[in-house]
Amino acid sequence: xxxxxxGGRFSTETDALAAGFHSSIxxxxxxxxxxxxxxxxxxxxxxxTGIISAEDSEKIISGLKGILADIDAGAVSFSEQDExxxxxxxxxxxxxxxxxxxxxxxxxxxxxxxxxxxxMFLLEACDSxxxxxxxxxGVLADIAADNLGAIMPAYTHLQKAQPTTLAHHLxxxxxxxxxxxxxxxxxxxxxxxxxxxxxxxxxTTYPLDRHMVAQELGFEDITPNSMDxxxxxxxxLDFIYACSVCAMHxxxxxxxxxLWSTGEFGFISLSDAYSTGSSIMPQKKNPDMAELIxxxxxxxxxxxxxxxxxxxxxxxxxxxxxxxxxxxxxxAYDTLAACLPVMSGMLRTAEWRKDNMQAAAGRGFTNAxxxxxxxxxxxxxxxxxxxxxxxxxxxxxxxxxxxxxxxxAELKQMSELFSxxxxxxxxxxxxxxxxxxxxxxxxxxVQKHIDRIKEFLVQS
Numbered sequence: 001x002x003x004x005x006x007g008g009r010f011s012t013e014t015d016a017l018a019a020g021f022h023s024s025i026x027x028x029x030x031x032x033x034x035x036x037x038x039x040x041x042x043x044x045x046x047x048x049t050g051i052i053s054a055e056d057s058e059k060i061i062s063g064l065k066g067i068l069a070d071i072d073a074g075a076v077s078f079s080e081q082d083e084x085x086x087x088x089x090x091x092x093x094x095x096x097x098x099x100x101x102x103x104x105x106x107x108x109x110x111x112x113x114x115x116x117x118x119x120m121f122l123l124e125a126c127d128s129x130x131x132x133x134x135x136x137x138g139v140l141a142d143i144a145a146d147n148l149g150a151i152m153p154a155y156t157h158l159q160k161a162q163p164t165t166l167a168h169h170l171x172x173x174x175x176x177x178x179x180x181x182x183x184x185x186x187x188x189x190x191x192x193x194x195x196x197x198x199x200x201x202x203x204t205t206y207p208l209d210r211h212m213v214a215q216e217l218g219f220e221d222i223t224p225n226s227m228d229x230x231x232x233x234x235x236x237l238d239f240i241y242a243c244s245v246c247a248m249h250x251x252x253x254x255x256x257x258x259l260w261s262t263g264e265f266g267f268i269s270l271s272d273a274y275s276t277g278s279s280i281m282p283q284k285k286n287p288d289m290a291e292l293i294x295x296x297x298x299x300x301x302x303x304x305x306x307x308x309x310x311x312x313x314x315x316x317x318x319x320x321x322x323x324x325x326x327x328x329x330x331x332a333y334d335t336l337a338a339c340l341p342v343m344s345g346m347l348r349t350a351e352w353r354k355d356n357m358q359a360a361a362g363r364g365f366t367n368a369x370x371x372x373x374x375x376x377x378x379x380x381x382x383x384x385x386x387x388x389x390x391x392x393x394x395x396x397x398x399x400x401x402x403x404x405x406x407x408x409a410e411l412k413q414m415s416e417l418f419s420x421x422x423x424x425x426x427x428x429x430x431x432x433x434x435x436x437x438x439x440x441x442x443x444x445x446v447q448k449h450i451d452r453i454k455e456f457l458v459q460s
Contacts, residue, residue: 023080024323025088027330034120035085036068038113041216042196043104045209051107056100063097064089085117086110107206108196111230111318115195118325120217122239125333126188132340133177133184133246134457139344140174141453143167143352148443151428152267152357153366160364163428166352167450168441174453176249181456183242191235194219198226201317231317233307233325240304243332244297250339251297254290257346261287266356271349274342289346293339300335303328361428362402365393370431371403371422378417388415 014022040061047057067089070076082088087110094101144167154164194214197203203226210222223229260267270287278284307328310321368389375385392414396403404426411418424430436442439449 019083020080022083022320024084024326025078025080025082027327028085028114028117029078029088030330031085031117031121031326032071032089033068034124035089035113035117036064036071038116038120038196038213038217039089039104040064041213042108044216045212046103046106048212049207049209051206051208052103056103059097059100060093060104063093063101066096067092084110084114086113107199107204107208109198109200109230111200112195112198112226115198115230115232116217118233118236118329119191119193119195119219121329122191122235123188123218125239125329126184126191126242129243129246129333129336129340130181130184132337132344133181136340136344136347137174137177137181137453138457139348140170140177141450141457143347144171144174144446145450147352147354148446149429150352150354150357151361151432153361153364154441160360160366162369163361163366163431164441165432165443165446166354166357167443167446171446171449171453173249173253175449177246178453178456180242180246180249183245184239187235187238187242189220190238192220193223193229194221195223195229195232198223198229201227201230227317231314231322233311233322236325236329237304237307237311240300240307240328240332243336244300244304247293247297247300247336247339250343251294253343254294257290258287258294261290265360266353267360269351269353270346271351273349274346289342293343296335296339300332303332303335358428365396365403367403367426367428367431368393370426370434374422374425375415375417380415380417 043052043057043060043064046052047054067076076092078085078088079091082091090101090104093104147166147170150166151163152166152169153160154162154169194210194217196213197208197210214220214222223232257268257270259265261270270285270289272285274289275285276288277286307325310324314321371389371392372382372385375388376382380388392403392406392411395401395410395414396406404423408418408420411422433442436445438445440446
């Protein structure tokens with residue numbers, strides 16, 4: 001068994017069971033690249049400040065670049081005995097370049113090292129998920145642009161409420177995703193503080209140039225408090241929260257896709273490429289991708305709750321409990337990064353059944369509010385108009401009619417204010433187009449929203 005790099009004050013070896021329990025290399029190995037990039041910046045700073053010799057600094061940097069190249073080539077095996085990615089890299093470095101490798105850890109701790117690695121991972125993860133969100137927004141905007149006049153029922157309480165368009169409905173999700181991008185941007189800003197130089201918790205006696213390291217690694221600034229820097233995981237929580245909200249939005253859309261793909265709705269037909277069949281029922285075409293996205297949302301929620309629970313009772317500064325942050329972080333990222341492109345592909349290849357949507361909107365008195373508004377424009381107070389139309393709906397239900405099926409005489413029995421022009425006012429197209437306020441479902445309003453979203457998509 002190899003000697004631990006921290007083993008000087010210990011007289012016995014770590015129990016094999018305890019060593020395996022303590023090790024994190026099985027999952028934090030995916031931090032290898034950012035760990036090495038951070039170490040290269042640290043070594044370069046140590047050499048420039050004279051904390052170590054320029055010769056040792058160059059040896060370390062060259063050795064680290066070689067290790068990274070070998071990792072990328074799949075030529076490196078990590079050891080559980082070296083516990084984590086930090087110790088594995090340091091061990092490999094020392095084996096390759098000798099005693100100069102032992103100088104790499106001057107002025108730092110694994111506590112600020114892992115804080116750095118996690119923040120570097122977060123910066124990349126936020127950028128990656130933002131790009132995937134924008135891809136889906138683009139798909140939604142394209143579908144909306146092609147369906148500005150595709151009328152469908154809008155629902156409250158899953159009961160038909162008012163007519164809208166497919167474009168207006170889908171752009172609601174585009175707007176949710178826009179806010180998700182903002183949330184990932186905020187999470188990125190929270191992570192964009194360079195913690196290296198904080199040491200174990202109380203910084204270091206070496207004259208480190210922290211700003212130099214921050215600049216090389218592309219950070220906005222340095223962390224202002226060394227204890228907070230190593231104890232902080234709220235930047236991880238910010239990220240997983242953003243993942244959770246985004247997953248929730250995908251889940252809501254998935255639920256509607258599941259409903260819309262049923263024979264009872266018949267609003268959408270999913271591509272065979274994004275559907276599955278049954279092992280026993282030959283006729284089945286199941287929306288499994290949408291159901292899986294809906295299910296995986298619970299998994300992302302679990303990652304958030306798990307880390308919140310880990311952190312809730314920890315005193316400052318670093319505690320080993322915090323090792324549990326990475327699996328939650330990686331799982332939340334991986335899960336959402338898998339869901340977003342599947343949703344994009346599923347929607348991009350779907351067929352929209354516009355005739356069924358239009359027919360559904362024509363049932364359920366979705367134009368009842370417009371009938372009341374018609375009477376208001378004729379001078380009746382809204383509350384009185386609401387009562388008149390409510391009675392009309394009851395009459396229609398009793399006689400199996402729609403509002404537009406009623407004769408002028410039947411309408412005038414309820415109010416003398418009804419005229420022949422009411423039929424034009426109650427057409428589904430008119431109901432939608434009259435809702436032309438900003439944010440409404442009229443073609444003009446939705447087109448403005450599409451343009452706004454497309455402008456957002458081209459922003460950096």
